[in-house]
Amino acid sequence: MLPFKTLIQTDKTLKLPVYQQIANRLIGLIQEGILKPGLYLPGSRVLAETLTLHRKTVIAAYEELISQDWLVAVPRKGVMVADNLPVIRPRTFRGAASAYGEESAFSFHHIPVAPFMPGVPAGNALVVNDGFPDARLAPLADWVKECRSLIESPRYHKLLMYGNATGSEALRRQMMEYLSNTRGLNLQLPHIMITRGAQMAIYLAAALLIKKDDLVIVGSPDYFFADLCFEQLGARLLRVPVDEEGIDVDAIEQLCSQRKIKMLYLVTHHHHPTTVTLSAARRMKLLEVIRKHKLPVIEDDYDYDFHYSSAPILPLASADHGGNVIYIGSFTKSLGLSIRIGFMIGPADFISEAANLRRLMDLRGDNLSEQALANLLADGTIDRHLKKSNKVYKERRDLLCLLLKKKLGDAVQFTVPAGGMAIWLRFSKKYPLQQVSQKAAALGLRMSSGEQYHYGTPSQNALRFGFASLNNKEIASVVAILEKVLQQW
Amino acid sequence: MLPFKTLIQTDKTLKLPVYQQIANRLIGLIQEGILKPGLYLPGSRVLAETLTLHRKTVIAAYEELISQDWLVAVPRKGVMVADNLPVIRPRTFRGAASAYGEESAFSFHHIPVAPFMPGVPAGNALVVNDGFPDARLAPLADWVKECRSLIESPRYHKLLMYGNATGSEALRRQMMEYLSNTRGLNLQLPHIMITRGAQMAIYLAAALLIKKDDLVIVGSPDYFFADLCFEQLGARLLRVPVDEEGIDVDAIEQLCSQRKIKMLYLVTHHHHPTTVTLSAARRMKLLEVIRKHKLPVIEDDYDYDFHYSSAPILPLASADHGGNVIYIGSFTKSLGLSIRIGFMIGPADFISEAANLRRLMDLRGDNLSEQALANLLADGTIDRHLKKSNKVYKERRDLLCLLLKKKLGDAVQFTVPAGGMAIWLRFSKKYPLQQVSQKAAALGLRMSSGEQYHYGTPSQNALRFGFASLNNKEIASVVAILEKVLQQW
Incomplete structure (x- = not known):
């Protein structure tokens, strides 16, 4: 008899029923060529004892595989691996590792990507996004x-x-x-x-x-x-x-x-x-x-x-x-x-x-x-929401513009946008955005390094500075952090 | 003065404020070349009288257009169409029709399509779909x-x-x-x-x-x-x-x-x-x-x-x-x-x-x-739902198979599917599916004519006959209609 105790391991803590675990493993052993077409499996009582499981569990596994055509019940002889299955040369005795790794076995197209975009903030970091709405205001x-x-x-x-x-x-x-x-x-x-x-x-x-x-x-x-x-x-x-x-x-x-x-x-x-x-x-x-x-x-x-x-x-x-x-x-x-x-x-x-x-x-x-x-x-819900959020976003735009002018002065340049959810904020050359965003991250503020906005075009050392999703307090905190960052030069 | 009464028509029953309707229409007239760059518009009092509107409404429209740079307020002279706008040769005096018609002005790729799929039923018609789940069972x-x-x-x-x-x-x-x-x-x-x-x-x-x-x-x-x-x-x-x-x-x-x-x-x-x-x-x-x-x-x-x-x-x-x-x-x-x-x-x-x-x-x-x-x-909600719906769908599959055999007999052929939500139902050649589906429609049953399933392959005079979304009563009604349809041959 094959070393079924080693070959078939079950785990009662899993959600998958044990009989199904046995059935899956037997399929694996057939596919790996370890259980060959025409081979008779041990009787359910014997296998149950080997695996220290209830006999009914083994019977359920066998029945499952019979209904899936992996096994055949031969009257008076027992349960056999179906002999219409192709014969596979066995490779190893260990269970098949996951067939998915880091790299594909085949080639495929490469898709162009834009550099870094700020994603979900880790913990309570402040995020300056691309110009997203404030979900807290949404209806x-x-x-x-x-x-x-x-x-x-x-x-x-x-x-x-x-x-x-x-x-x-x-x-x-x-x-x-x-x-x-x-x-x-x-x-x-x-x-x-x-x-x-x-x-x-x-x-x-x-x-x-x-x-x-x-x-x-x-x-x-x-x-x-x-x-x-x-x-x-x-x-x-x-x-x-x-x-x-x-x-x-x-x-x-x-x-x-x-x-x-x-x-x-x-x-x-x-x-x-x-x-x-x-x-x-x-x-x-x-x-x-x-x-x-x-x-x-x-x-x-x-x-x-x-x-x-x-x-x-x-x-x-x-x-x-x-x-x-x-x-x-x-x-x-x-x-x-x-x-x-x-x-x-x-x-x-x-x-x-x-x-x-x-x-x-x-x-x-x-x-x-x-x-x-x-x-x-x-x-009219959408209409009312748009009216309300336009009012709030206008205030946030104005507050951010005011604070940027007041706290960052000549370090930044921008035109007040007529609408939308972001300011196009250019930093003076003295403050390369890559460094600004790194230093800001260290102080708990995630913001873009601006690269994605200059895809295929000369850098303006600028980023979209979303204001709509930040409330007044958050806007003040964001500008205060930026002020600290610029003081490091 | 241009015939503003004809050119600008407003409608107080619309949601769009009247001043905005006037502003939009004035933009249209400028774009159509009817109001030329440098032209002075009538004073707000005059235009208000012409249009039998309140003067404030006209002022609001003018202000809106001034802020959008279509009009310019010239001190002591009035409101003028901005003279930095390009001069357009006017075409007609009627309002611009919708620029969108049936056909494009440009060419584009053609996308291959599959023939008819039954869509949302009109009224209370029964629908045999491709094998959809029953939304009534979904959690x-x-x-x-x-x-x-x-x-x-x-x-x-x-x-x-x-x-x-x-x-x-x-x-x-x-x-x-x-x-x-x-x-x-x-x-x-x-x-x-x-x-x-x-x-x-x-x-x-x-x-x-x-x-x-x-x-x-x-x-x-x-x-x-x-x-x-x-x-x-x-x-x-x-x-x-x-x-x-x-x-x-x-x-x-x-x-x-x-x-x-x-x-x-x-x-x-x-x-x-x-x-x-x-x-x-x-x-x-x-x-x-x-x-x-x-x-x-x-x-x-x-x-x-x-x-x-x-x-x-x-x-x-x-x-x-x-x-x-x-x-x-x-x-x-x-x-x-x-x-x-x-x-x-x-x-x-x-x-x-x-x-x-x-x-x-x-x-x-x-x-x-x-x-x-x-x-x-x-x-565990999904797991419970799957168990429950597998049970219900199995019953529906079995009922449909039973009734198809009993009521339609040799007119149809199928193998009981091991799972899924549809039967692959082949009609004998005597009953071309195109005609079956037409006759069924006349009796309140929408079903595919089967064409889409034979895209690029020889017709089997067959369709996918979804059972999962029909309850027992609906299954019985569907088969009864089909029985009537086949009696018409």
Whole structure:
């Protein structure tokens, strides 16, 4: 008899029933070639004694394996390893180690990445993020209440069983009204698709447009996750400067008259990372360029709902762009980053293909969340939340700007952003951001070293300094730590 | 004076404040070239009279546009259209129509689609779906309770502000235990990634492996959304027959010795669409082929947790596959389709690249849902739910099989599936499925015409007949309708 006591070890403290542990181990021994096809196993009584287990446990294991066709019960002879199994040359007597290690046995594509982004803070460290909303302000109680009442209503079980790649019709109908009220966009249902956040919309739109080596115009600097996405899809990026009025439209026009440009990506409000808003004059000029060159545009307006100095400026999508603008936005910033609902607006045929592609990546949307958002839009909750948080974020922006000026003085430079959730904070050359962020970490403040914002562009020794998620006390603490850090020079 | 009464129409019933409606319309008129740079607008009193509005409303609109740089207030002269704006040649006097129509102005890729899938039923129609779970059984009350308590705990606001592309660490730690208990998989954290359902995992894994014109082996028939995904990524599909023991492993071996195969995709339990489970003998043989040819495999085991005739068979991933198997599964079937949480297991370097790619498509996971699932796994809720629903689904499978045999007799053929949520139901040639489904629809039953299951393969006049989401009464009604339908021949 094989040394079953060594070969089969069981552990009663595991959740997996012991008979199942035995069955799994026997399969392993068959697969490793230790138990060969045609071999008779010990009788259940004998094996039970060997393993000091109850006989019923061994019988259960054998029965399991018989039903799975690993073993065969031969009348009057006992239990045999199925003889239709391939014969395997045994390799070792130890149990198979995990087949997963550090490195793959095969090769695969490398995906470009951006450097460090601050993640979840360890313990109670303060975090300056990229411009996230404050989840403490989000209408989460309303959100959960809405989800609960949807789930409790019997007819809404359908919501949990279906769902489609374009998004819930109820939400798309609400979006028609919401986008008309807030952006003057007059749309029909086939122009609207719900996505997981703005990023999925960017990926889908770009994947439908870009072929290998296509030329894509982006800002310098630009939203690095968009750049990485276009490059991953095979595009070659042409960078156009972004100044205090936004992206340089003359430079775009020049490129369009010289070369075949596949598309333009831009952020019209609160450009990422610099926070500048595209000026009225440039918007008009850009609309002309778009129409003249039939230039497809991805207008990323992720931050539209957060604007403090005036009402937000109407997007390009609301003007006469000749059907060339794909318009992208998000509710993620209103609801907390963990609840990811964004949208894409475009011509009906484009939206329909985008839904086909989304289906391959992510079958369907989250019907329950989408219906909950539709209801919160309909009953005015989202609107009230936006009004309230705009007020709070404006105060936080003003406080941070005030304190930065007062406490850090000439060490930093910035323009007060008209909206959004972050300041584009440039440090003077004396204070290299890499060192600033290291020293800040030592004092309990996590902040970016700024590298990711300069992906493919010259460093401005700058970072996005998110203010929206910090309350007044936290803002004061953050600036106080930075003040201490700069005193170390 | 321009005919402002015609040009600017306001509507007090809209949610958008009237001053904002005026401002938006003035922007439109400037962009259309009707109001030219340098033009002086009527005084607020005059315009208010023209539009029969309060003067303050007009002033608010002017102020808004001044702050947005469309208008300039010139001391002692009035309000002028900013003269730094580009001059536009006016086109028409009517308001700009929606710039979005049926068709795009630009060209884009076409995405392959599968034919009809039954969607949300209109009214109270019965639906035979692809094999969905019954949301009425899902532990939704526990789910919502868990989400609520997470949201109400102050420290969990962090959950809503962060999250990453690999998934919540808490859930990945629970997965280590769960996959060890249920599948005998011994893993470390870097081998585990949480995705949105199994489909996202398939897309990510395939996108990392496939280059244009790579050869990929799939079943005939095969899960059509996987086929479409591989084709979209540029692969050429080599189809290998699936019979009552699962995919033909000898045919796979032959292909591997003849040509350079990039990867193999297969469903080991309850193959989609045919529901057959890969036999023990073929699994062993396949493991040999995988090791010998260093063949990367995507093992899609979406249905592992639902197996009725015995315990499920251990996946290829649990055996010695030389690090070549990417293992994919899902919790979507336990929680209702609307809550999409799946996972991918692989070598650490592969999982890390997959997370980079996921970040470009969908920034981050849903931290809140992932933490909620982790808690429900830890407290045994998921385990209890699986036990309960396995019992119910087994009964439903047996009832459906019984009634199909009894009521439809020779008109249909099927093998009782060992698990999963659907029967692979073949209709005899006398009853073409397209006609069956049309006639059924007329009697209030929506079911697939079967086309999508034969994507790229010869028709078997068959469909996946989901039983899990139908209770006993509904199963009886469905079969009764089918009986009536077949009587029409």
